[in-house]
Amino acid sequence: MKRYIRAFRAKTVASLLLGGAVGIGFCAQTATAETAQLGGTLDFVVAGEAPSKDGHRETTYAIVHPYAPFYSLLIRVNPDNPQSSDFVCDLCVGGVPEPTNGGKTFTFRIKEGVKFHDGTPLTARDVKATYDRIVFPPEGVPSARKAFFNMVDSVEAPDDTTVVFNLKFASGAFLPALATPFNWIYSKKDLDEHGYDWHRDNVNGSGPFKFVQHQPGAFVEGVRNDDYHHAGQPHLDGFKAIIAKKMSVRIQAIRGNRAAIEFRGFPPKARDDLVNALGDKLRVQESDWNCVLLFTSNHARKPFDDPRVRRALTLAVDRWGGSKYLSRIAIVKTVGGVVFPGHPLAASEEELVQLAGYGRDIEASRAEARRLLEEAGATDLTIDYNNRDVDQPYKVVGTWLIDQWAKVGVKAEQHVRPTPQFYAALRKSHEFDVSIDFNCQSVINPIADVTKFLGSSGNNYGQYDDQVLEEIYGKLARAPTEDEQRALMRQYEKRALDEMAHMGISLWWYKINPHRSYVKGWNIAPSHYLNQQLDNVWIDKSLM
Amino acid sequence: MYQYVVKRLLLMIPTLIGAALLVFFLLRLLPGDVCEVRLAGTGLFASQEDIDICRKELGLDDSLYEQFIAFAGGYFTGDLGKSMWTGQPVVHEIQVRFKLSLQLAIMSTLVAVIIALPLGIVSAVKQNTWIDYLVRAFSIAGIGIPSFWLGIMIILGLLIITQAWFGAGWMPPINYVSPFEDPIGNLAQLIWPALATGYRYSAVATRMTRSAMLEVLREDYVRTARAKGLIERVVINRHALKNALLPVVTIIAIEFAFLIGGLVVTEQVFNLNGLGKLFVDSVGNQDFALTQHLVMLVVLIFVMTNLVVDILYAWLDPRIRYS
Numbered sequence: 021m022k023r024y025i026r027a028f029r030a031k032t033v034a035s036l037l038l039g040g041a042v043g044i045g046f047c048a049q050t051a052t053a054e055t056a057q058l059g060g061t062l063d064f065v066v067a068g069e070a071p072s073k074d075g076h077r078e079t080t081y082a083i084v085h086p087y088a089p090f091y092s093l094l095i096r097v098n099p100d101n102p103q104s105s106d107f108v109c110d111l112c113v114g115g116v117p118e119p120t121n122g123g124k125t126f127t128f129r130i131k132e133g134v135k136f137h138d139g140t141p142l143t144a145r146d147v148k149a150t151y152d153r154i155v156f157p158p159e160g161v162p163s164a165r166k167a168f169f170n171m172v173d174s175v176e177a178p179d180d181t182t183v184v185f186n187l188k189f190a191s192g193a194f195l196p197a198l199a200t201p202f203n204w205i206y207s208k209k210d211l212d213e214h215g216y217d218w219h220r221d222n223v224n225g226s227g228p229f230k231f232v233q234h235q236p237g238a239f240v241e242g243v244r245n246d247d248y249h250h251a252g253q254p255h256l257d258g259f260k261a262i263i264a265k266k267m268s269v270r271i272q273a274i275r276g277n278r279a280a281i282e283f284r285g286f287p288p289k290a291r292d293d294l295v296n297a298l299g300d301k302l303r304v305q306e307s308d309w310n311c312v313l314l315f316t317s318n319h320a321r322k323p324f325d326d327p328r329v330r331r332a333l334t335l336a337v338d339r340w341g342g343s344k345y346l347s348r349i350a351i352v353k354t355v356g357g358v359v360f361p362g363h364p365l366a367a368s369e370e371e372l373v374q375l376a377g378y379g380r381d382i383e384a385s386r387a388e389a390r391r392l393l394e395e396a397g398a399t400d401l402t403i404d405y406n407n408r409d410v411d412q413p414y415k416v417v418g419t420w421l422i423d424q425w426a427k428v429g430v431k432a433e434q435h436v437r438p439t440p441q442f443y444a445a446l447r448k449s450h451e452f453d454v455s456i457d458f459n460c461q462s463v464i465n466p467i468a469d470v471t472k473f474l475g476s477s478g479n480n481y482g483q484y485d486d487q488v489l490e491e492i493y494g495k496l497a498r499a500p501t502e503d504e505q506r507a508l509m510r511q512y513e514k515r516a517l518d519e520m521a522h523m524g525i526s527l528w529w530y531k532i533n534p535h536r537s538y539v540k541g542w543n544i545a546p547s548h549y550l551n552q553q554l555d556n557v558w559i560d561k562s563l564m
Numbered sequence: 565m566y567q568y569v570v571k572r573l574l575l576m577i578p579t580l581i582g583a584a585l586l587v588f589f590l591l592r593l594l595p596g597d598v599c600e601v602r603l604a605g606t607g608l609f610a611s612q613e614d615i616d617i618c619r620k621e622l623g624l625d626d627s628l629y630e631q632f633i634a635f636a637g638g639y640f641t642g643d644l645g646k647s648m649w650t651g652q653p654v655v656h657e658i659q660v661r662f663k664l665s666l667q668l669a670i671m672s673t674l675v676a677v678i679i680a681l682p683l684g685i686v687s688a689v690k691q692n693t694w695i696d697y698l699v700r701a702f703s704i705a706g707i708g709i710p711s712f713w714l715g716i717m718i719i720l721g722l723l724i725i726t727q728a729w730f731g732a733g734w735m736p737p738i739n740y741v742s743p744f745e746d747p748i749g750n751l752a753q754l755i756w757p758a759l760a761t762g763y764r765y766s767a768v769a770t771r772m773t774r775s776a777m778l779e780v781l782r783e784d785y786v787r788t789a790r791a792k793g794l795i796e797r798v799v800i801n802r803h804a805l806k807n808a809l810l811p812v813v814t815i816i817a818i819e820f821a822f823l824i825g826g827l828v829v830t831e832q833v834f835n836l837n838g839l840g841k842l843f844v845d846s847v848g849n850q851d852f853a854l855t856q857h858l859v860m861l862v863v864l865i866f867v868m869t870n871l872v873v874d875i876l877y878a879w880l881d882p883r884i885r886y887s
Contacts (some may be wrong), residue, residue: 065738071602071649077614078719079606138575150857162614166604236652236660237837237845239739262738262835268716268740269835276735278724297723303858439605440596440850447600460606478611479604 027080028098056252056541060188060559062259065270065279069237069263072220075202076154077162084201085283086240086261088552090137091204091225092249094128094147094183097197097463099556102545103307105464106340107199110553111147111226111249112183116195123190123500128183134249137209137223137230148177149208151185153216161216167478168468169195189498192505196465201549228254228555238263248555255541255558267412274302274536280559284548285309287351287412294534301563303537307543309529310360310469313352313417316446316523319484321453328396330521333454334377335389336428341382342420343527350416353530358473358513359466360546361528364502365509366466376518389428404486405432406452408442417526418456447479457523462549466509467497473516473523482522489522538563565878566616569871576867580860587859588632591852597624598648598850600872601668622853625740635856649851657854658861659710664740665831665838668754668761669823673816676769683766684773684812685800688781699770706767712829722756738835758832761827765819772815776808783807806880813876821869825862 068082075083075091095116098106107116113129120127134142155172157163176184182252187194210224223231226249229242243258262279264270271290273279276299286294294302317333324330339355347353357368357375372378379385393399403425407418408438415436422432432454437445445451459472459479471477474493475484492515496508516522533544538560545551599618603610619625623634638644644654687699711781719735726734736753741751781804789803790796828840839858846854878884 069650072651079603079610081606160617160620162617164610164614167611235837236650236657237842238660260739263837264738264835265841266832266835269833270725272719272735273738273835276719276733278735278738297727438848440594440598440601440848442596443600443604444595444597447604449595 021498033334041471042083042375054540054560056255056558057554057561058255058558059257060561062281062539062554062557062559064257064259064261064277065264065273066261067265067270067282067284068266072363073223073234074217074219075204076150076206076219077164078160078202081165081284084549084552086234086242087223088201088204089227089229089242089254089259090223090231091227091555092134093144093199093203093553093554094151094205095103095199096201096553097199097545097550099551099553100543102543102551105196107195111142111205115180119187119190124187126185126187126194126468128185130181130183131249132181135247136206136226137245140207140209142205142207142226144177144183145179145180146208147183147205148175149211150203150205152174153206153211154203165197165200165202167520167557168193168200168465190497190500191467191497192502193465193467193497197468201366201462201464201552228553229256229259232258253555255556256554258348259554274298274534277296277536280539281533281542283533283552284532285351285533288348288532291532291534298536301537302534303539304532304534306533307531307544307546308354308361309351309531310462310464310547311458311529313526313529314457314459314472314523315421315526316455316480316482317521318450318454319522320450323396323398323401324453326396327520329398329401329468330524331376331518332389332396332398332428333430334517334521334524335385335392336430337377337421337424337524337526337556338385339378339525339527340380342417342424346413346417346420346527347530350413351529351532352413352417352527354528356528357525358470358516359509360464360469363464365506367510367513371510375478375514376521377524386428393428393430399429401430403430403432404441404451404453405434406445406455407434407436408456409436409438411530414456414458421456450481450483455481460529460547462547464546469507470496470509471479473512475522484520484522486515486520486522489520536563551554565875569875572871575751576864578628579867580863583863584636584860586703586855587856588635589628592628594850596850597861598852599624601848601850602649607849628694632795635853638857644857645853646855647846647851649713649854654854654857658839661837661842664754664836665824665827665840667743667750668757668827668836668838669820671754671758671763672765672823673820675817677816678732679762679766680769680773680812684770685777685805687770687774688777689796689800691778699774703767703770703774706770709764710829711764712833715757715830715833716758718760721849723829732797741838743855747825753834754836757827757830757836760829761823762834765823768819769812773808773812776811777804780804780808796809809880810877813880814873817869817873817876818866821866824865825858826844 023078066082066085068080070080070083073077073087075087093110094112095107096110098104098108109116109366111131111134117127119125130144130147136142143180152175154163154165155169157166171187171189171194173188174184202226206219207224210218228245228248230245232241232243234240240261244254244256263272270282271286274360275294291304317330343353343355354361357367364463373380377385408414422434425432446455472479474490475478475482475486476490492508492512496512499505499508502508517525531544540560541556541558599615603615623631632745647657648651681700687696690696723733736756738750741749774789786799789799825839825843827838828844831838831841843858846858
């Protein structure tokens with residue numbers, strides 16, 4: 021496990037140094053050895069409103085951005101280096117523990133003296149109660165990430181400072197699942213006295229900020245927690261998360277200094293406009309994004325039950341060319357396989373080009389696509405194509421895909437639907453031949469993230485059952501070493517994207533965060549869910 | 565008059581029942597549901613088990629008959645239920661936004677009336693002169709330019725101009741503050757959308773004022789007033805304008821009712837947390853509970869506005885009597 025983390029850390033730091041040069045190029049300020057200043061309120065914009073205040077039941081970033089600062093996690097992605105899988109303790113003491121018992125037991129020591137905002141002391145029993153609620157929720161209680169913890173057998177708290185996780189089998193997916201930013205530690209007292217619904221409307225955490233108010237549709241406000249358990253933090257007096265659904269409002273809010281930052285990400289054009297308007301008052305951070313835009317074929321419809329037709333669709337797509345041009349207008353950039361690019365388990369470029377549709381010679385790929393279509397008797401193919409009525413990146417990339425398929429003679433009738441109708445077609449009525457689809461995750465956890473490609477997965481809409489793929493995944497989930505995991509991942513990728521072409525990957529998303537240069541301490545993560553506790557964020561008043 | 569008002573109030577009941585039936589069943593024709601949007605819409609894994617729990621909690625598995633009874637029954641019990649998206653009481657969700665929408669509607673109406681009445685009168689009095697042409701061009705432009713576009717231009721204009729003049733871009737606040745807490749902050753936020761919507765609104769009212777005035781100015785009693793030697797200002801203000809106002813009042817009132825719930829795009833452009841934005845969000849989230857009550861609120865506002873207009877008619881024109 022440690023070797024896995026170290027290898028990933030080394031590789032991601034190296035790729036950051038090289039690939040991150042673009043972002044650093046925009047930086048007006050460098051984050052070298054500056055002393056954090058105390059005080060100030062951070063105003064930031066959020067593109068959506070959380071359905072509730074309960075992180076355990078929700079899946080949207082719109083809950084993470086305004087409410088994560090009120091809570092602590094057991095472990096988290098390193099806020100000073102969120103690009104890595106460098107997990108660090110938040111509520112535990114020292115470093116993330118090494119497993120014992122053949123990788124099946126993790127024992128955490130919990131910090132002493134931590135208090136919830138209502139003054140109740142936080143102990144190991146609160147951590148246990150939280151994870152019992154997440155991993156083993158009573159019937160009728162929703163827990164959005166219960167499936168992430170299918171390797172967990174039990175959680176124990178033998179005393180006030182010790183939490184033990186007993187696993188059914190050793191799994192590389194456990195620690196990333198534990199660091200998921202939704203796993204807020206709740207007070208056992210709250211769960212016992214108020215029940216499992218209480219957190220929908222109430223906040224009582226132990227995070228860097230205390231909840232002040234939520235004005236529906238308008239903002240969420242927090243104020244500094246002077247009893248925060250990380251010494252010297254938070255630096256800010258408070259924050260206000262302003263809800264602004266229109267992207268133009270969010271962009272202008274940064275330009276007009278009504279907000280300092282938006283944590284999700286803007287398209288390249290918005291970045292360029294802001295850079296032109298604000299010059300050195302703006303800093304831009306960029307990163308690969310742990311979201312991938314896919315196209316899913318409906319295997320229950322003919323001729324998409326034929327792997328040759330599905331392979332033809334993926335062979336028609338010029339990913340390398342698309343990366344070059346689409347990255348100028350859309351929030352996509354990197355060519356990759358099933359695993360987040362740059363991760364040790366991800367395919368190298370040499371491995372990628374072996375897959376259908378990833379070859380450097382696009383004309384050869386398209387000739388093969390036409391041949392396959394002819395062989396399958398699908399030369400005059402028109403696709404009923406389901407797309408989501410959201411510009412970035414769905415409509416932009418979706419329209420580009422139509423052009424790519426047209427180059428092998430496949431026509432597409434695109435049905436752009438608002439989100440509810442899009443999902444109704446995708447999940448319920450299955451009224452599509454091919455649909456835009458996506459896989460967005462928080463902590464980079466390839467072994468869990470790639471379940472998207474399994475027919476049995478709850479978020480796979482291709483309507484297929486591929487036992488070969490399931491078997492490969494079964495071995496992958498239990499593979500003890502990184503080398504074995506990597507080898508199995510290549511088999512899995514080859515099967516899913518090439519041999520059966522169950523789904524096609526277009527491009528991985530690319531995260532662009534332009535923000536006021538006076539915002540310091542916040543480092544871009546490869547996901548809009550990560551690094552949102554804001555405890556290390558500060559405002560440089562000399563730049564305001 | 566009293567009888568007329570009571571009769572109109574009673575007639576509101578079948579109107580509201582009809583609207584309730586229509587909105588309830590039309591919404592159910594839309595594919596998709598709030599639980600899928602909420603849990604699966606992020607791309608993260610969403611288990612069918614959680615979606616089923618959510619549907620059960622919200623009563624979406626109940627029969628349509630039961631759901632309709634729960635919806636309509638709320639008007640008798642005073643419990644309008646909870647938003648399916650936020651879980652907050654519908655009344656609270658609407659209450660929070662209503663004051664902003666009402667204030668913006670009043671401000672836009674004031675802007676419109678201040679522009680429309682003088683311009684409409686001048687345009688009619690100076691018919692077929694360059695003044696008339698200018699006013700007509702101004703009002704046609706107002707009808708042609710969408711207020712959301714004008715809103716975007718206003719924000720960009722403010723940013724560009726203030727940046728050029730003061731070195732830092734300024735835009736209206738994006739958070740609502742009550743006029744009782746911070747009147748200047750409140751005005752700084754709402755004056756711009758009021759101008760953007762008030763301009764379009766004024767364009768309609770200007771054209772109506774002009775045509776009504778032209779019609780009235782040709783009436784015999786206006787000629788008589790002039791023959792009596794009354795000065796033109798008195799003829800226009802006392803004899804012509806009051807009679808020309810009837811259709812103008814109708815237009816202003818209908819626009820006012822529309823503004824309270826209908827500023828869907830302008831509210832988004834200025835990030836105003838009003839009823840229009842709530843409408844868009846609730847429809848986008850498939851929040852049937854909130855959407856149907858919002859529609860009913862708008863229906864009620866329109867019905868009440870029409871009643872008020874009818875009463876105003878009697879005040880403006882003493883010849884009108886309701887029996």
